[in-house]
Amino acid sequence: MNITGLITEYNPFHLGHLYHLQKAKIDTNCDGVICIMSGNFMQRGIPAIIDKWERANIAVANGVDLVIELPLVYSISSAEGFAHGACSILNSTGVVNSIYFGSESGNIEELKRISQVLIREPEDFKSNLKLQLDKGVPFHTARKIALKNCLHDICCEEIIGSSNNILAIEYIKSLSKLNSFIVPYTLKRQGANYNDSELNNIFSSATSIRNALKNSGSLKEIENTVSKETFSYLKKLKEEKYNFVFSDDMFQYVKYKILTLGETLNKVYDVKEGLDNKIIKEIANSKSIDELILNIKSKRYTYTRISRILTSFFLGLEKYDIDKLVHETPNYIRPLAFNETGSKILKEIKKKGDIEILTKLPKKLNDKYLEIDLLGTKAYSILNSSVSPYDDYLKSPTFFRKK
Structure with missing residues (x-):
């Protein structure tokens, strides 16, 4: 099988995500899509508006074949830690041929060149970086200047000043450090920027959708920003008096x-x-x-x-040595939801992967990543009355059969 990996948060799944998913299927000509998704807390250090199980269900309803959880250690890490966690786990499955991510740049070759300079750190880059840091320039600004001096034909300052470009570069760096055969693809982002707080006529950002839900409490305002499948799920949750989290x-x-x-x-x-x-x-x-x-x-x-x-x-x-954990890789994956193609992908992972598939948690935990994920659910349940602190034990992955 030709499998494409997506690294996502889906907080919540909107039209921009649907476009990304559809383009991934077309551009990589894949047989299936595996999505590694943040759990109940996001990379910006915020709780998810909807819990990880419901968001995984929404993703599969929109066309993702298999959703696995990105452990909490990585999901609230810096861009480097987030990327390492996602890429190393996808690599360990043994079945992912490509990853497909959005970026403001949309130019995979430029992103690759920047990532190689950051990995190799040639002498002119290091000396320029030191020069700027010695002047008291903040690290991120100093790095932009040092890159610009190495790569004159690329607008480095503009590229690494954008959040999705930064993540894209970290994905490429991570794959390179892993000596992975996974091929990176990028899609130029359309519509609103990630942090835009106002709804947009083309593709609204997840931030603006969350803000609209928080401020009005009405789904009507966001109906045109999400797919029919997402809206149907949100409507059902609203009717069930689900506790959206902000x-x-x-x-x-x-x-x-x-x-x-x-x-x-x-x-x-x-x-x-x-x-x-x-x-x-x-x-x-x-x-x-x-x-x-x-x-x-x-x-x-x-x-x-x-x-x-x-x-x-x-x-x-x-209480945990996060610095150690964020640079390592867990030996398991946790599926949250999948369809029939996703079931085939799981069978392929069993055959080819260097990783265990956990559909139920063991009673005795001897794994720091799992321990922290369970802490995350307990903490999230304080914020979200619709979630039990023990849902990691009570819930199984959702299987979507063909209708």
Whole structure:
């Protein structure tokens, strides 16, 4: 089978995602699509609007063949950690021939050239980077300047200033470091940018759709931004009085933990240079997650980096060696939903993969990735009354039979 891999969040699945999925099938001429999807918490350090099982069901209803979960360790990591987790797991399945991702650039050759400079770090790149850092230039800006000096014919500053390009470069880097045979393809993003907060006439961003749901509570406003299948699922969830989740739902829990256990903040992965003291100082003056982050953010600490740190603290990840886990690869995959083609893909993985397929969790856990995923569901269930803290044990992957 010719299998294409997609790396996604689907928070929620909208028309831009459908376009990406359809183009992936056409451009790679694949027999099936396996999607590795973030669970209940996203790469920007926010909770998912809908739980991972429902989002996986929506993805398969829209044409994905198999959805597997990206472990929480990676799903709330930096672009590098997120990409390593997704690519290394897809590589371990032994069946994925290509990955297909969106980027603002849309030029796979330019993205490959940038990724190779970042992997090899030639002398002129290293010396330029050091020169900029010695001047006190922030790392991300210094890296842009150093790249520009190495690759004169590419608009490096523009390319690595965009979030999906950054992820695309990290996917390519990860595949290269893994010596993987998986071929990367990219699709130029259409319509709204990822962070656009207003609904768009072409392809609205997931952020704008979440904002519309939060502000109006009505599905009517977003009907034209999602597929019929997605809208049907959202309508069903609404009728069942499903508890949609938004970023600020986490704030009171984060605030309480900072006020009572703030002295352990310095143990959270990526907390450096007194950031813990800054968070403790600002929590009393902040009335929302957004306000807290804006009060803390600086050139060194971006909005999303602080958001991931706060989410990690909420989840209790200060007890784990995340730096070690984020650079390794789990020895299992967890299917969340699949159709008949997805079932065939799972059989292929059993034959060819270097990885275990977990459809039910063992009673005794001896795996840090699984342990953290279970913590994630328990934490998410505090925010979402529609989810049980034990759903990882209670739920099985959804199998979609042909009608």
